[in-house]
Amino acid sequence: MEGYFDLDPIVARLSTIRRNWRSVQAHHGEYGEDSFPSRGDLGKIMGALCGALFPLRLGPAFVRLHNEDAFVAQTLQTALSRLYGQIRLELIYAASDISHSAIDSQAAQIIADFAQALPDLRLLLDTDVEAAFLGDPAARSVDEVLICYPSMLAIIHHRLAHHLHGLGAPLVARIISELAHGKTGIDIHPGARIGEGFFIDHGTGVVIGETAIVGKRVRLYQGVTLGARSLRLGTDGVTGRGERRHPVIEDDVVIYAGATILGRITIGQGSEIGGNVWLTSSVPPGSRITQAHVENRVTAIRMNGRQAPAASVTAAVPGPKDQPPG
Amino acid sequence: MEGYFDLDPIVARLSTIRRNWRSVQAHHGEYGEDSFPSRGDLGKIMGALCGALFPLRLGPAFVRLHNEDAFVAQTLQTALSRLYGQIRLELIYAASDISHSAIDSQAAQIIADFAQALPDLRLLLDTDVEAAFLGDPAARSVDEVLICYPSMLAIIHHRLAHHLHGLGAPLVARIISELAHGKTGIDIHPGARIGEGFFIDHGTGVVIGETAIVGKRVRLYQGVTLGARSLRLGTDGVTGRGERRHPVIEDDVVIYAGATILGRITIGQGSEIGGNVWLTSSVPPGSRITQAHVENRVTAIRMNGRQAPAASVTAAVPGPKDQPPG
Amino acid sequence: MEGYFDLDPIVARLSTIRRNWRSVQAHHGEYGEDSFPSRGDLGKIMGALCGALFPLRLGPAFVRLHNEDAFVAQTLQTALSRLYGQIRLELIYAASDISHSAIDSQAAQIIADFAQALPDLRLLLDTDVEAAFLGDPAARSVDEVLICYPSMLAIIHHRLAHHLHGLGAPLVARIISELAHGKTGIDIHPGARIGEGFFIDHGTGVVIGETAIVGKRVRLYQGVTLGARSLRLGTDGVTGRGERRHPVIEDDVVIYAGATILGRITIGQGSEIGGNVWLTSSVPPGSRITQAHVENRVTAIRMNGRQAPAASVTAAVPGPKDQPPG
Numbered sequence: 001m002e003g004y005f006d007l008d009p010i011v012a013r014l015s016t017i018r019r020n021w022r023s024v025q026a027h028h029g030e031y032g033e034d035s036f037p038s039r040g041d042l043g044k045i046m047g048a049l050c051g052a053l054f055p056l057r058l059g060p061a062f063v064r065l066h067n068e069d070a071f072v073a074q075t076l077q078t079a080l081s082r083l084y085g086q087i088r089l090e091l092i093y094a095a096s097d098i099s100h101s102a103i104d105s106q107a108a109q110i111i112a113d114f115a116q117a118l119p120d121l122r123l124l125l126d127t128d129v130e131a132a133f134l135g136d137p138a139a140r141s142v143d144e145v146l147i148c149y150p151s152m153l154a155i156i157h158h159r160l161a162h163h164l165h166g167l168g169a170p171l172v173a174r175i176i177s178e179l180a181h182g183k184t185g186i187d188i189h190p191g192a193r194i195g196e197g198f199f200i201d202h203g204t205g206v207v208i209g210e211t212a213i214v215g216k217r218v219r220l221y222q223g224v225t226l227g228a229r230s231l232r233l234g235t236d237g238v239t240g241r242g243e244r245r246h247p248v249i250e251d252d253v254v255i256y257a258g259a260t261i262l263g264r265i266t267i268g269q270g271s272e273i274g275g276n277v278w279l280t281s282s283v284p285p286g287s288r289i290t291q292a293h294v295e296n297r298v299t300a301i302r303m304n305g306r307q308a309p310a311a312s313v314t315a316a317v318p319g320p321k322d323q324p325p326g
Numbered sequence: 327m328e329g330y331f332d333l334d335p336i337v338a339r340l341s342t343i344r345r346n347w348r349s350v351q352a353h354h355g356e357y358g359e360d361s362f363p364s365r366g367d368l369g370k371i372m373g374a375l376c377g378a379l380f381p382l383r384l385g386p387a388f389v390r391l392h393n394e395d396a397f398v399a400q401t402l403q404t405a406l407s408r409l410y411g412q413i414r415l416e417l418i419y420a421a422s423d424i425s426h427s428a429i430d431s432q433a434a435q436i437i438a439d440f441a442q443a444l445p446d447l448r449l450l451l452d453t454d455v456e457a458a459f460l461g462d463p464a465a466r467s468v469d470e471v472l473i474c475y476p477s478m479l480a481i482i483h484h485r486l487a488h489h490l491h492g493l494g495a496p497l498v499a500r501i502i503s504e505l506a507h508g509k510t511g512i513d514i515h516p517g518a519r520i521g522e523g524f525f526i527d528h529g530t531g532v533v534i535g536e537t538a539i540v541g542k543r544v545r546l547y548q549g550v551t552l553g554a555r556s557l558r559l560g561t562d563g564v565t566g567r568g569e570r571r572h573p574v575i576e577d578d579v580v581i582y583a584g585a586t587i588l589g590r591i592t593i594g595q596g597s598e599i600g601g602n603v604w605l606t607s608s609v610p611p612g613s614r615i616t617q618a619h620v621e622n623r624v625t626a627i628r629m630n631g632r633q634a635p636a637a638s639v640t641a642a643v644p645g646p647k648d649q650p651p652g
Numbered sequence: 653m654e655g656y657f658d659l660d661p662i663v664a665r666l667s668t669i670r671r672n673w674r675s676v677q678a679h680h681g682e683y684g685e686d687s688f689p690s691r692g693d694l695g696k697i698m699g700a701l702c703g704a705l706f707p708l709r710l711g712p713a714f715v716r717l718h719n720e721d722a723f724v725a726q727t728l729q730t731a732l733s734r735l736y737g738q739i740r741l742e743l744i745y746a747a748s749d750i751s752h753s754a755i756d757s758q759a760a761q762i763i764a765d766f767a768q769a770l771p772d773l774r775l776l777l778d779t780d781v782e783a784a785f786l787g788d789p790a791a792r793s794v795d796e797v798l799i800c801y802p803s804m805l806a807i808i809h810h811r812l813a814h815h816l817h818g819l820g821a822p823l824v825a826r827i828i829s830e831l832a833h834g835k836t837g838i839d840i841h842p843g844a845r846i847g848e849g850f851f852i853d854h855g856t857g858v859v860i861g862e863t864a865i866v867g868k869r870v871r872l873y874q875g876v877t878l879g880a881r882s883l884r885l886g887t888d889g890v891t892g893r894g895e896r897r898h899p900v901i902e903d904d905v906v907i908y909a910g911a912t913i914l915g916r917i918t919i920g921q922g923s924e925i926g927g928n929v930w931l932t933s934s935v936p937p938g939s940r941i942t943q944a945h946v947e948n949r950v951t952a953i954r955m956n957g958r959q960a961p962a963a964s965v966t967a968a969v970p971g972p973k974d975q976p977p978g
């Protein structure tokens with residue numbers, strides 16, 4: 001390619017553009033010596049933590065009963081040490097005026113708290129494995145669930161990320177969440193609180209927002225959104241940062257594929273929300289909400305003496321009695 | 327981090343939790359010396375099999391016409407041998423009371439049957455490449471389809487997984503399906519039966535259930551679900567395991583983006599199902615089903631002397647004549 | 653597995669099948685010595701280009717202020733040279749009757765034009781980072797946006813792919829787009845024209861077609877389709893190849909989750925399109941389009957003296973006033 005272009009002025013112009021961007025963005029731009037937590041490194045750390053939590057299933061092939069504890073100990077030692085490094089980078093980035101020694105001890109405390117929580121997190125994850133096994137008639141064993149189901153990959157990442165989020169490492173937590181999002185199509189913000197026995201079937205397209213609260217034994221299907229109402233930009237920029245703006249889903253709720261639940265509303269205990277339902281106000285416990293139905297609509301129009309758009313409906317369309325889950 | 331926490335009690339508690347889990351789950355828990363098929367290993371095996379089936383396009387760069395057959399032979403030898411190992415792990419896991427020699431010969435027979443089916447599977451996949459090329463006006467060549475289209479990655483994985491599923495390796499098959507799901511957002515259970523000339527455009531969010539039957543030359547768009555009706559837990563746990571609970575799609579059907587087809591219903595030959603349609607009863611051959619339309623609904627309300635919610639509809643909304651595909 | 657089957661006839665049959673396929677597909681089949689651009693190689697090239705554009709955030713850990721320009725220069729040198737190789741493969745494939753020296757100079761010219769555009773592409777991408785930061789109340793910094801948000805990964809890939817598409821490397825461009833699609837669930841055809849300040853929140857399931865035109869400061873949510881109307885096969889095969897068949901979205905439009913916009917229609921400046929809306933005709937500037945509502949429909953039926961399907965609607969369903977974004 002020699003002779004077709006000169007790389008130097010391109011490199012120089014890129015350099016100028018970066019300098020301008022950093023001066024405009026002040027601290028929170030890509031501005032200087034500060035590094036940032038690394039997506040690639042956190043991917044490796046999460047792989048190791050998954051293996052430490054489920055050694056015979058998500059660990060490497062050489063792990064067997066006789067060397068399991070040794071594997072767990074050594075893997076945690078390494079993974080937690082590397083996670084410490086990533087959290088340290090986040091703390092330095094977030095608060096550049098704090099001394100490094102204060103940051104070191106803060107990062108160490110976060111890692112200590114996180115490590116001590118790992119057994120309880122494994123117990124929680126076991127409830128998720130069981131929920132998936134019970135919830136999906138296609139599942140043959142709890143091990144199949146653990147190895148195959150995107151829901152498990154998403155919830156392992158979420159439960160670890162959520163704990164780190166609460167301990168003061170929201171950026172590291174967010175990167176972990178996005179690792180799972182990239183692999184599964186399930187987008188759970190690390191701030192979301194999710195109770196035991198959680199299961200998402202299929203999963204692609206699920207979105208759970210930052211301030212959502214999900215009770216125990218909740219089951220979602222693909223394409224469900226637990227989102228925020230629309231936000232308008234105020235004169236001072238974005239409003240809504242930090243507000244409670246996502247739904248509360250109480251225990252034992254089932255939400256079918258494609259349903260959209262928006263705003264700080266409450267879905268009462270034991271409710272079932274049908275596929276593709278669009279819901280922006282609270283419903284009491286035990287509700288069954290389904291989308292109203294094509295046949296009804298066509299009937300209503302006919303009763304007004306107006307012809308139904310029959311040309312485009314040349315076959316029977318199901319009525320409410322055929323519609324799950326009601 | 328030294329001094330902030332002691333790893334030993336954490337490792338010990340994790341060990342106790344695993345022991346309890348395994349005793350509760352009996353055989354089908356993560357319980358002992360048994361290994362389980364590995365997602366990582368199966369990913370490499372599938373990469374090799376894709377290369378063996380389409381050597382000049384999905385194989386490594388050094389493959390050329392003159393060394394193609396040698397590459398295919400050597401790649402199959404290695405990949406099939408590794409696949410044998412994975413299937414052996416599945417058989418040991420599934421039936422721990424059978425002798426290892428019986429398992430060895432069963433695994434070898436599965437591999438033999440699978441290997442002999444590979445040429446027919448390649449022929450089937452060629453019909454899928456052609457269907458994608460014919461079905462998408464943005465496609466420039468069959469090679470672009472093979473290299474770029476997530477539909478191809480999904481259907482290669484599915485056709486191989488489905489064959490293994492039928493030969494008695496459902497776990498290995500399921501892991502292969504989930505590898506494709508993770509990469510494409512297309513979730514096809516290995517049990518689903520799919521005819522020649524299958525194409526999914528865009529693909530993200532498609533779900534095809536375990537007992538679905540899809541005819542020849544069927545085309546789907548993104549977000550289509552061929553799913554089961556909702557299931558209630560009986561007193562004896564999940565009902566529905568093994569039942570025929572997913573749709574039958576006959577030949578030459580097109581199903582547009584976001585349509586949801588649920589239950590053991592039949593979509594007759596040559597039908598077109600419009601975008602976002604929700605369908606839970608059978609339709610005869612040649613049907614064109616479209617979602618009824620916003621404008622109609624608003625009109626019906628006006629005719630009852632009630633004001634339409636005009637504040638939120640400040641612009642024209644399309645009537646049925648504008649709506650594809652009818 | 654020895655003795656269970658003979659690999660040789662399988663390899664021979666696969667060889668025959670490939671030969672037949674290639675003879676039928678003539679030039680545009682997987683037919684001979686010609687190689688094809690490689691998805692794996694382009695993945696590595698894109699990783700390097702991302703690092704060159706955002707060295708401290710998407711580059712390797714050793715990059716710091718003092719060696720940043722050197723890193724950018726060296727990375728671009730290598731990545732552009734490898735990209736030249738891929739584009740050369742595309743040009744050879746597309747036009748096998750042109751002499752190799754003509755192809756070499758054409759590929760070199762494409763690389764020169766592409767390299768010179770990189771600073772402007774970085775400036776454009778900076779507007780996307782800012783749009784994401786302003787548009788999502790959960791974002792804490794522009795760096796979090798750049799590292800975490802699938803929208804950024806998708807738009808970086810898109811802007812580079814779109815430029816290569818315009819320079820005459822549509823296959824390389826398409827492979828780059830599909831790399832991003834696989835990682836994010838966001839499917840943007842490289843032909844689509846997208847203005848500055850573009851943001852997709854969450855993103856999974858978004859589809860933007862080949863001839864779509866998107867203005868400045870447009871925001872989309874997950875599951876939005878900017879697609880084509882359905883196409884029927886004519887007697888001469890596919891119609892519609894090359895036609896303008898996707899929407900025009902003017903400046904400052906917001907389109908909420910799951911909305912489907914189909915055909916060569918125009919969404920006027922500043923419009924808001926509500927979640928799950930299905931739209932196939934143009935709307936003027938400033939429009940607010942929302943899906944009509946379940947409650948209205950049920951009310952209309954009641955007013956006709958017919959009982960509402962109350963059994964399946966046991967709880968309040970929201971009216972239009974509750975519905976975003978109107």
